[in-house]
Amino acid sequence: MIKNAVRIKMKEEVLRSEKKIAAANRRRLRRAAVAGLNIIGSPGAGKTSLIEAVAGRIGKGVGLGVIEGDLASDLDLRRLNAIGVRALQINTGRGCHLSPAMVASALEEMPLEEIDLLLIENVGNLVCPANFDLGEDAKVAVCSVPEGDDKPAKYPLLFLEAAVAVLNKTDLIAACGFSRRRFYRELKSVNPELPVIEVSCRSGKGAVSWARWLRNRVKEKRI
Amino acid sequence: MHETAIAESLAGRVEAIARERGLKRVTAVGVRVGMLRAVVDSTLTAIYAELVRGTDLEDSRLEILPGRVRSRCPECGWETRSSRPVLSCARCGSGKMVVSGGRELLIEFLETEE
Numbered sequence: 383m384i385k386n387a388v389r390i391k392m393k394e395e396v397l398r399s400e401k402k403i404a405a406a407n408r409r410r411l412r413r414a415a416v417a418g419l420n421i422i423g424s425p426g427a428g429k430t431s432l433i434e435a436v437a438g439r440i441g442k443g444v445g446l447g448v449i450e451g452d453l454a455s456d457l458d459l460r461r462l463n464a465i466g467v468r469a470l471q472i473n474t475g476r477g478c479h480l481s482p483a484m485v486a487s488a489l490e491e492m493p494l495e496e497i498d499l500l501l502i503e504n505v506g507n508l509v510c511p512a513n514f515d516l517g518e519d520a521k522v523a524v525c526s527v528p529e530g531d532d533k534p535a536k537y538p539l540l541f542l543e544a545a546v547a548v549l550n551k552t553d554l555i556a557a558c559g560f561s562r563r564r565f566y567r568e569l570k571s572v573n574p575e576l577p578v579i580e581v582s583c584r585s586g587k588g589a590v591s592w593a594r595w596l597r598n599r600v601k602e603k604r605i
Numbered sequence: 606m607h608e609t610a611i612a613e614s615l616a617g618r619v620e621a622i623a624r625e626r627g628l629k630r631v632t633a634v635g636v637r638v639g640m641l642r643a644v645v646d647s648t649l650t651a652i653y654a655e656l657v658r659g660t661d662l663e664d665s666r667l668e669i670l671p672g673r674v675r676s677r678c679p680e681c682g683w684e685t686r687s688s689r690p691v692l693s694c695a696r697c698g699s700g701k702m703v704v705s706g707g708r709e710l711l712i713e714f715l716e717t718e719e
């Protein structure tokens with residue numbers, strides 16, 4: 383008997399269950415009036431340093447909570463605990479990004495009623511985390527000067543999805559021969575509207591602006 | 606390697622859809638992958654094949670359909686499709702392009718035999 387191939391057309395979301403879980407996380411954060419930020423950047427760009435910089439500057443009225451995503455180890459968690467920041471570690475093992483399900487189980491364990499600002503440090507990587515919505519209010523793209531001035535052009539998705547870009551390690555601009563003009567040109571060729579905050583966690587320059595940007599996200603969420 | 610996570614979700618969805626629709630043997634899966642997702646086709650195909658080996662989907666071949674980014678000029682109507690956003694109009698020079706698409710991850714067809 384000869385068999386005929388039959389093509390059945392459809393439009394089915396591959397990430398349907400991920401989207402559902404992300405939507406549930408988003409509802410959960412809204413109910414608890416928590417501003418959730420998904421912080422994405424290359425390994426070593428300074429994601430944890432940026433969270434440390436916020437801890438002392440966010441102000442007493444804002445409860446800070448952190449979810450730390452790492453392949454393995456709890457080194458970043460210990461850094462945050464050492465300065466008194468409430469944080470929870472997720473080890474993704476071989477996973478190159480946090481999944482919405484991982485965040486859902488972290489939210490179960492966190493005292494959300496005491497938290498106003500939830501910073502989620504994603505696994506160090508520019509490509510994979512940009513692909514998965516966790517239910518956050520906004521994504522933060524972290525770049526750092528030693529990585530070079532061409533990152534936005536190479537990894538457009540993150541810079542399209544992000545609500546803000548942080549350019550960290552500005553103290554190294556001269557030493558690295560980093561071209562600000564080229565960086566901004568590449569960024570504008572991907573997302574002309576994206577605001578950029580320049581920071582040096584080393585010197586503290588710009589950290590106040592970064593903390594202010596986050597405080598504004600908290601205010602928006604309280605209304 | 607977000608291809609691993611995508612392949613796992615994909616295999617799970619195809620299995621569920623085949624079950625819902627009573628398809629005994631799936632021979633091909635057409636999946637639209639937006640180019641902004643930076644998926645390496647050969648990686649996704651290889652991981653998918655690895656995942657379905659020894660399952661009911663063993664005979665299904667993955668066909669990746671590229672989802673290009675659509676950039677359109679609202680001023681003069683010029684439109685282009687490419688692998689990344691185009692932000693200035695090649696016809697009238699306007700810098701206000703409207704960008705859509707390029708983020709899809711959709712199963713667009715399954716093939717079966719009867």
Ligand SMILES: Nc1nc2c(ncn2[C@@H]2O[C@H](COP(=O)(O)OP(=O)(O)OP(=O)(O)O)[C@@H](O)[C@H]2O)c(=O)[nH]1
Pocket residue numbers: 423424425426427428429430431432458505506507550551552553554581582583584585
């Ligand atoms: N010169 C300089 N070094 C910095 C700055 N910010 C962070 N660093 C250093 O960069 C290194 C990496 O910083 P982290 O904050 O651990 O980076 P991360 O993005 O959290 O790294 P992973 O979690 O491993 O992906 C550390 O040695 C920091 O001290 C900065 O503004 N200037």
Ligand SMILES: [Mg+2]
Pocket residue numbers: 429430431458503
């Ligand atoms: Mg870190």
Ligand SMILES: [Zn+2]
Pocket residue numbers: 678679680681682683694695696697698699
């Ligand atoms: Zn035009």
